[in-house]
Amino acid sequence: MGEYAELRDLCAERGVLWCFSGALLDPSKPGDRLSSVVAAAFSEHESDLIVERVRRAQRANAQEGKAHGKVPFGYRAVRDPDTGKIEKRVPDEKQAPIVREVVRRVLDGEPLYALARELNDRGVSTSKQSKGWTAASLSAMVKRPTYAGLRTHLGVVVGTGKWEPLISVEEHEQIVALMSDPRRLTHHGVEPQYLLTGIAVCGECGGRIRRRRNGRYSKRTGDGSERTFYEYSSYSCFEGGCVSRRQHLVDALVREAVLQRLENIVSVDELADPEQKEAQKAARDLRKRLDDAVAEFARGDLTAARLAHAEKLLLPEIEKHERRAQKIVPPEVQRLIGPNARSQWQAMSMVDRRMVIRSLVSVTILKDRPRREFNPKSVAIKLI
Numbered sequence: 453m454g455e456y457a458e459l460r461d462l463c464a465e466r467g468v469l470w471c472f473s474g475a476l477l478d479p480s481k482p483g484d485r486l487s488s489v490v491a492a493a494f495s496e497h498e499s500d501l502i503v504e505r506v507r508r509a510q511r512a513n514a515q516e517g518k519a520h521g522k523v524p525f526g527y528r529a530v531r532d533p534d535t536g537k538i539e540k541r542v543p544d545e546k547q548a549p550i551v552r553e554v555v556r557r558v559l560d561g562e563p564l565y566a567l568a569r570e571l572n573d574r575g576v577s578t579s580k581q582s583k584g585w586t587a588a589s590l591s592a593m594v595k596r597p598t599y600a601g602l603r604t605h606l607g608v609v610v611g612t613g614k615w616e617p618l619i620s621v622e623e624h625e626q627i628v629a630l631m632s633d634p635r636r637l638t639h640h641g642v643e644p645q646y647l648l649t650g651i652a653v654c655g656e657c658g659g660r661i662r663r664r665r666n667g668r669y670s671k672r673t674g675d676g677s678e679r680t681f682y683e684y685s686s687y688s689c690f691e692g693g694c695v696s697r698r699q700h701l702v703d704a705l706v707r708e709a710v711l712q713r714l715e716n717i718v719s720v721d722e723l724a725d726p727e728q729k730e731a732q733k734a735a736r737d738l739r740k741r742l743d744d745a746v747a748e749f750a751r752g753d754l755t756a757a758r759l760a761h762a763e764k765l766l767l768p769e770i771e772k773h774e775r776r777a778q779k780i781v782p783p784e785v786q787r788l789i790g791p792n793a794r795s796q797w798q799a800m801s802m803v804d805r806r807m808v809i810r811s812l813v814s815v816t817i818l819k820d821r822p823r824r825e826f827n828p829k830s831v832a833i834k835l836i
């Protein structure tokens with residue numbers, strides 16, 4: 453209704469007529485205004501009802517533990533032979549053992565990237581045919597509550613589903629704990645895997661920061677083979693190693709800075725930088741000049757040729773400024789605006805998270821006395 457009113461007033465002011473449902477309306481005439489406001493109110497109400505109906509259906513499905521949405525890898529849909537509608541989901545004979553195997557091996561500490569490579573080598577197809585397995589897709593897969601028979605609604609577990617679980621709830625909880633452990637990042641192995649590599653810079657030489665593993669040691673695993681482990685990983689200067697800081701502490705610090713900022717804003721406009729605000733203003737001013745020219749033309753003070761000339765001059769300028777004003781906020785950042793920032797962040801891929809960091813902050817790792825406890829002030833985070 454808000455948009456309707458704005459559009460109606462604008463059209464009334466400019467003498468633009470409306471044609472819909474076979475009727476021609478003049479938004480400046482009282483009778484036509486009334487018909488259009490009634491139509492708009494009905495449309496709004498109709499759309500509200502649809503939204504509510506869809507939500508109610510999803511909620512009801514969730515409460516009944518009915519499967520909802522796409523059938524995940526590991527299951528297949530059983531359809532009613534008459535209607536073709538999906539009746540239930542059952543474990544897929546080929547895919548379900550893969551899910552169980554991957555979960556077990558991840559819990560045994562096998563790195564995701566190695567598992568992904570092996571599955572690709574074995575020719576195990578993913579649910580999406582186009583790309584093969586990656587560490588990221590496996591990570592997303594093993595964390596899915598569905599496999600433990602848990603039903604989620606809007607990303608939150610709401611109860612037990614009616615389908616057969618592939619793994620136990622305990623296994624699911626172990627996996628989630630394991631995957632959210634920041635140190636676990638050392639087990640991945642596909643770029644980009646780290647939040648700040650190539651983004652953070654060294655406070656000493658201005659060089660880029662890379663990730664390094666420290667405290668190397670070897671250990672025999674269950675099958676007798678020897679494997680190398682690292683105690684922790686750090687971000688350090690690529691150039692000369694002038695600075696070094698524990699990776700998970702820096703990641704947490706930067707993540708908090710970004711999420712706290714995004715949680716506390718309500719609209720994208722608050723993120724616009726001064727340059728963009730300037731461009732918005734320039735575009736508005738030029739539009740105003742063009743409007744004035746149109747008004748002059750309407751009064752007969754300007755010839756059509758002069759107006760066309762003004763338009764030819766002003767429009768490209770306006771478009772240029774509008775483009776600059778618009779580049780504003782990437783969709784990855786927009787997703788995070790508001791109170792759901794944290795849950796959205798959790799669901800994001802590393803590529804998207806890095807995109808968010810890049811567009812919002814600059815991170816500089818400053819020199820600090822060696823071997824002292826982590827000092828949050830030794831990482832400079834500047835909003836950009």
Ligand SMILES: [Zn+2]
Nearest residue numbers: 654657689694
């Ligand atoms: Zn350096």
